[in-house]
Amino acid sequence: DTGVSQDPRHKITKRGQNVTFRCDPISEHNRLYWYRQTLGQGPEFLTYFQNEAQLEKSRLLSDRFSAERPKGSFSTLEIQRTEQGDSAMYLCASNGQTSADTQYFGPGTRLTVL
Amino acid sequence: AQKVTQAQTEISVVEKEDVTLDCVYETRDTTYYLFWYKQPPSGELVFLIRRNSFDEQNEISGRYSWNFQKSTSSFNFTITASQVVDSAVYFCALSEGFGLVFGAGTILRVKS
Numbered sequence: 243d244t245g246v247s248q249d250p251r252h253k254i255t256k257r258g259q260n261v262t263f264r265c266d267p268i269s270e271h272n273r274l275y276w277y278r279q280t281l282g283q284g285p286e287f288l289t290y291f292q293n294e295a296q297l298e299k300s301r302l303l304s305d306r307f308s309a310e311r312p313k314g315s316f317s318t319l320e321i322q323r324t325e326q327g328d329s330a331m332y333l334c335a336s337n338g339q340t341s342a343d344t345q346y347f348g349p350g351t352r353l354t355v356l
Numbered sequence: 357a358q359k360v361t362q363a364q365t366e367i368s369v370v371e372k373e374d375v376t377l378d379c380v381y382e383t384r385d386t387t388y389y390l391f392w393y394k395q396p397p398s399g400e401l402v403f404l405i406r407r408n409s410f411d412e413q414n415e416i417s418g419r420y421s422w423n424f425q426k427s428t429s430s431f432n433f434t435i436t437a438s439q440v441v442d443s444a445v446y447f448c449a450l451s452e453g454f455g456l457v458f459g460a461g462t463i464l465r466v467k468s
Contacts, residue, residue, distance in 0.1 A: 273454075275454070275455060277455075277456075282460070282461075283460055283461070284360075284447050284449070284458025284459055284460050284461050285401070285447075285456070285458050286458070287452070287454075287455030287456060287457070290454040290455060297454060298453070298454045298455070301455070331399065333401065335401075341451075341453070341454045342389050342408075342451050344391070344403055344406050345403075345456060346403060347393075347400060347401035347402075347403075348400070349398075349399060349400045350399055350400065352399075
């Protein structure tokens with residue numbers, strides 16, 4: 243049974259560019275979460291999907307951030323017009339039966355904005 | 357709003373010492389879940405334990421044990437006979453609706 247996977251693992255971009263990250267959850271999990279983790283802090287919840295429906299997105303950091311899960315399987319997180327403050331680790335997690343179930347995390351995508 | 361406080365920023369111990377990581381939480385929910393995760397230098401968050409608010413029984417798993425006290429809103433984590441491989445950042449987290457609220461983490465350094 244494979245775990246949560248994320249791609250790419252590292253991304254370096256210039257300020258103002260758009261970036262997109264991908265997350266593949268554990269196959270039988272219908273819930274998927276995105277978090278951001280900055281240096282020295284715990285992960286911060288961004289958004290949540292149940293199947294293809296995005297049920298919580300008020301925590302996305304600005305309107306430059308958007309996420310999709312078009313077929314209820316993998317998800318993408320896009321940041322438009324990146325800023326240096328967007329540099330962080332972006333984590334994806336998934337779980338199954340209920341939103342209170344244990345969330346299993348992927349290895350993360352480390353974004354560096356120059 | 358939910359909040360998790362891990363007051364210990366960093367702890368250093370010598371191998372074989374016991375160490376306790378503190379976690380204090382705030383919530384208005386009557387049903388909630390608490391978690392501990394480990395983040396080794398590789399960066400991936402590793403799940404350790406999940407407890408629900410109705411189960412205050414302490415739990416032991418090998419060298420790890422957890423003490424949940426609802427009266428003091430604490431969920432502390434003890435590693436017995438620490439090993440160098442235990443060196444990592446440990447996070448306590450609280451369920452909040454759909455997402456988790458994490459503490460700032462405690463860096464544990466175990467020296468040989």
